[in-house]
Amino acid sequence: MPEGTRIHERHARLKDALVGVVGSRNLIAEAQALEPHLRDWRGRYVGRTPFMVRPGSTAEVAEVVRLCAEARVPMVPQGGNTGLVAGAIPFEAGEEVVVNLGRLNRxxxxxxxxxxxxxxxxxxxxxxxxxxxxxxxxxxxxxxxxxxxxxxxxxxxxxxxxxxxxxxxxxxxxxxxxxxxxxxxxxxxxxxxxxxxxxxxxxxxxxxxxxxxxxxxxxxxxxxxRPRETVTAFVAVPSPEAAVELLGRTRSGTGEAVTSFELIPRIGLEMAVRHVEGCSDPLAEPSPWYVLIELYGGREDGSLGAALETVLARAFEDALVPDAALAQNAQQAADFWRLREGIVEGQLYEGGSIKNDVSVAVSRVPAFIATASAEVERLCPGIRPVAFGHVGDGNVHFNLSQPESAERDDFLARWDEIAHAVHDVTARMGGSISAEHGLGRMKVQEAERLKSPVELAMMRAVKRCFDPRNLMNPGKLVDPGS
Ligand SMILES: Cc1cc2nc3c(=O)[nH]c(=O)nc-3n(C[C@H](O)[C@H](O)[C@H](O)COP(=O)(O)OP(=O)(O)OC[C@H]3O[C@@H](n4cnc5c(N)ncnc54)[C@H](O)[C@@H]3O)c2cc1C
CATH class of the missing domain: 3.30.465.10 (Uridine Diphospho-n-acetylenolpyruvylglucosamine Reductase; domain 3)
Structure with missing residues (x-):
């Protein structure tokens, strides 16, 4: 197809060819059916597309891609569309075809x-x-x-x-x-x-x-x-420093059996308890911080639980752990996890929240939380940092709830400004501005601002090598430049 042909004409011609590959049932062009595939999970972006295709085999994917490439039509691969950086949806201009992989499920x-x-x-x-x-x-x-x-x-x-x-x-x-x-x-x-x-x-x-x-x-x-023994504990700690110290002791004291080590701040626990059904505080006295620890072991003799109890008893003696609850059954373990997972849901009821998913070296997590909290408080007095997450990996979900008195939209309008400040702190500590979710559409400019020219040049070279026409999910992750 000639390069100069307008994109809408190219879409129209491509459509019939794609129907020939996937069948008319698997080419979706109707607005209502498309809607959930065009909106990102957090509802910050809504894109447009001429149609979405649902190939059913590798051969069909290959043919769909070949036809799109031949027609110079860009594509967006899409899975479950649960990504949190708007990577799986098209842009508002409506040029990209969505290639949904849901039928390849064998x-x-x-x-x-x-x-x-x-x-x-x-x-x-x-x-x-x-x-x-x-x-x-x-x-x-x-x-x-x-x-x-x-x-x-x-x-x-x-x-x-x-x-x-x-x-x-x-x-x-x-x-x-x-x-x-x-x-x-x-x-x-x-x-x-x-x-x-x-x-x-x-x-x-x-x-x-x-x-x-x-x-x-x-x-x-x-x-x-498959693990034969799972031990789950909900543990109070006075500070993130204590959490990091406890992580080291637990890893050593249980023979590297720690599978999860999740930090939870009091404010996050309170939000979950206040708003999420089935969430309650497992400990008698409030604590400023908690960790949810889970261990997997290969034996069924209770030795793992005993090892954790020994670690916690010593930590108690050293004033590192004022209180802890070990799950006595699967339901209790699920209740601890419900609290952890309930933080995000609880935050929904507390007005606007600006999300940051960053990582630093595990040893730097306490300094990161202190410095970033001070920085956002300086920018926005009354802001409520809810710093939680996979602290065992140095990964902090640094989610910021609006000040109680603020207007939701006014607060959210400051997303980029506040996120930039958090990213600056992260970068100064040698961390990553995206620990888990990628760059998608949301963080492309931030990555360009913070990555070194050498790193950016290598990334662009890789992109241009594989996708010289910039047809595969353009505008996401890296701008290949000219
Ligand atoms: C409640 C909740 C909890 C979450 N918790 C975590 C967490 O703990 N850790 C974590 O890492 N993430 C988490 N996420 C983010 C998200 O679930 C993950 O990023 C997930 O891996 C995305 O999978 P998906 O199928 O939904 O991908 P999508 O959202 O459909 O796509 C994500 C990106 O991958 C691309 N893509 C999708 N399929 C393909 C394919 N077959 N080939 C090439 N590219 C493809 C898309 O173009 C897009 O850029 C969470 C999200 C939610 C909503």
Missing amino acids: IRDLDAANFTVTVEAGCILQDIQAAAAEADRLFPLSLGAEGTCQIGGNLATNAGGVQVLRYGNARELVLGLEVVLPDGQVWDGLRGLRKDNTGYDLKQLFIGAEGTLGIITAAVLELFA
Whole structure:
């Protein structure tokens, strides 16, 4: 198709060709059906598209991409659309075709002896966890959106979640990938190998690339032994410094059995208790900070619980832990987690909230929280920092609730200004402005502001190498420049 042809004409001509590939039922152009696919999870952005296609196989994805590339029409890969940086939706101009991976949802193979599972990109994360459990294996990636997000989206955003401390990010859980490149070629890298030193580790380029280098269609994921004992504790600590000290002691004292170590501030607990059904304070006395600790062990003899009790008893003697509750059953453990997960929901009822998902070295978490809190208070007196999250990974969800007296919209209008200040503190501490969710559309400019010229040049070179026409999720993650 000639390059100069207007985009709307190209869309019109492309449409028939795409129907020929996916069938008319899988080309969605009707506004109501499209609506949830055009709005980001937080509702900050609503995009437009001429249509969304739902290919049902790798071959169909490849043909869809080839046709779009030939027509010079940009594409947005979309999984469960639970991403938090508006990476999976098109821009308002309405140029991109949405390529939704939901129909690629087969588990192709589970090799229990190799501790691997081969899945298609559209598999829901929870379904993969269930398939692993059925084979007496564990797929440890776990996050709040697991009932909706898809493994393709998890890999494209290098998702983290609550067990990174023990098992790593999504990046560490992948042995092989199948990818449709921006010109429609298929790369079959579905190898279940733990050792492969035959050159560049190409799969890692696509993990965390947020769909800007190609569309992931399948993956070989690593499985682990299923834990035989789970110990969950809700522990009061006087400060983030104490939390970090306790983390070190717990890791050492339990033989690296810590899978989750989540920091919770009193203000976050109160918001959850106030607004979220089923949330209650497990401890008798209030504490300024808490940690939710979870351990996985391979034995069923109670030894892990005993090890944690020893760690906590010593911490109690050293005034590091004033109080703690160990879950006595699965329901109690679920109640502790409900509190942790209830923080975000509780914040919804407290007016506007400006979200930051950052990371620093674990040892710097206390200094980060203190410095960033002081900085946002200086900018916006009365602001209520709710700093919580995966402190075991140095990952702080530094979410800022509006001052009680402020107008919601006035507060939210200051999102960029306040987020910039938080990012500056993060950068000064050698941290990352996106610990988990990627850059998407929201943080492209911030990454450009804060990354070094050398790093940016390398990223742009990679993008231009794989996608010289900038057709694969343009405007997200990195601007390739001219
Ligand atoms: C309640 C809640 C809790 C969350 N908790 C966490 C958490 O603890 N840790 C965490 O890391 N994230 C978390 N997230 C963010 C989100 O769930 C993750 O980023 C998730 O991995 C996105 O998966 P998805 O299928 O929804 O992807 P989408 O939102 O559809 O897409 C995300 C990005 O990946 C690209 N993409 C999607 N599929 C493909 C594919 N097959 N090939 C190439 N590119 C693709 C999209 O273009 C987009 O750029 C949370 C979100 C919510 C709503």
